[in-house]
Amino acid sequence: MGNTYEGMFLLDNQVVRADWNRAKSAVTETLQKHGAKVLAARRWDERKLAYTIKGKTRGTYLLTYFELGGNGVNEMRRDFELDERVLRYLVVRADQVPAGELEKSAEESAAGFSVPPPPTEESQSYERLVFGDLADRPIQEPSRHQPESDEGADAPVEAEVPQAAAAEES
Template sequence: MNTYEAMLLLDNREVKKGWDGLKEKVDGVLKKHGAEIIVAKRWDERKLAYEIKKQRRATYYLAYFKAPPESLAKMNFDLKLSEPILRHLILRVEEVPAEAFEPEKEFQVEASSDSEGSGASKVDAVEEAVDQEEVVVEEVVEAVAVEEIVAEAAAPLEADGTEESSSTTPESDEKSE
């Protein structure tokens, strides 16, 4: 059996419904294929670089496990079909890093954000404002594109109108003299 590292991006809607149930579901998919989980940790919730399945944020989940190499194909297939998993990557590692066995920091982050007031909510508010700004920018770009299409459609009509009016311009008067 080889040792593997799995990084999964989990749907935040599912995480908010209940972390324990989601963790059991993800671990169950791994164990179903003969994986022996060494250590598994929930990481941060982060903003994604681009949308995945219409989600802009995801919770990272890191797991180290031992599994037979022939089980990876089926494991990857099941992870891909699992609803709460947005993306996953499994890599073979020689050994589990020592940092993986350190206590989880998620509880420290949650406790410190409560004592600081609403530090985490401020970050969420800023990120939400940025998301809304992106939507507004997209709408403005679409409006400009529509205006350009209208201007292009009106250009032939204006060109026809300018030819008729050019006969009364001072230049045409000079030519007739």
């Protein structure tokens, strides 16, 4: 048969939250329609997007591997362009299916699989990867004045400074 391809699909989270398996089969059925043999398909990750795509700030990635004759790819692209559930997709040639992918895919297809809950913290977002914990920190105006409630605690510190200065002078 044809070549092996790796396809990554960014799916609309609204569709994914409603029913993951249906969202997945929407993609795999389109692939099969164009004569692809789907080798593996699994949920890769849900992430915050680096920029908004079609008004969405989050999305779920579906990673697939499939065999398809070269002519089928362009026709398949047209379908994904029209599909509103697929925000973005990327199809690249793969020499073979990477080790472990088939197992992960089978694990997901097994009966007991439940979709992991949406992540509460953005452990994998781009900002998080680049800035680490700094990404979490709310942006604050640097304030020179301490909050008023802390005045009592501050008073001794302020009092010490002039004394120290006076000690150095004398």
